[in-house]
Amino acid sequence: MAENSTIPKLKDEALLNSFKTQLNDNVQLILLNFEELLRMVSIGTRGQIPDATQQEMHALEMQLRSGNLIRAAEALMKLVNDIKEYHIIYDSLSIEEEMNRYSELQRDKQVEYDRKISEIVKDLDDHLTELEEEYYEFSSYY
Structure with a gap:
């Protein structure tokens, strides 16, 4: 009987650790993409690539970074929803x-x-x- 009661606790701990890992990963991803967006917005130096091409590259990279940022934010919202469901279901x-x-x-x-x-x-x-x-x-x- 004691063995059966420890199995749900282990599953709960594993699930909570998974939630923590997802939270850390998503926050790190948001932070990284936000920092890169800020870095691209700053005034840059002239390089070997023509300005029009450079601007197009920055625009595409900014779209990519902002898409990643939104995807990570949506994953965080889903994680919050999952935690709420877990709390409702398993708070018996x-x-x-x-x-x-x-x-x-x-x-x-x-x-x-x-x-x-x-x-x-x-x-x-x-x-x-x-x-x-x-x-x-x-x-x-x-």
Whole structure:
């Protein structure tokens, strides 16, 4: 039984480590592409390539870098969604604890209400017994 309980924990740890790895990879990719975009925007020196060709190369590289940046951002958003789903699906332990706490609270209330009802029944029984005795006392005079 203990072996079965450790397997889900190992799977959870592996999944969480996978989430951490994906997070680090995507953030590094965003950072790298953003730095390269900033580097291309800075004023460059004249080289051996004609200006028109150089500008076209920069434009294509900027499109490529911005595409990579968007792809990494979308992967981060998917990762956040996956983490939310994981939390919703596998957070049954806290839900179960909350249900047990609520059930215990309801059992306590039930015991208290049963006790109060028993007291009321006892009081009513006493009063009815007194009234019955009074009734028979007064009826014996007539």
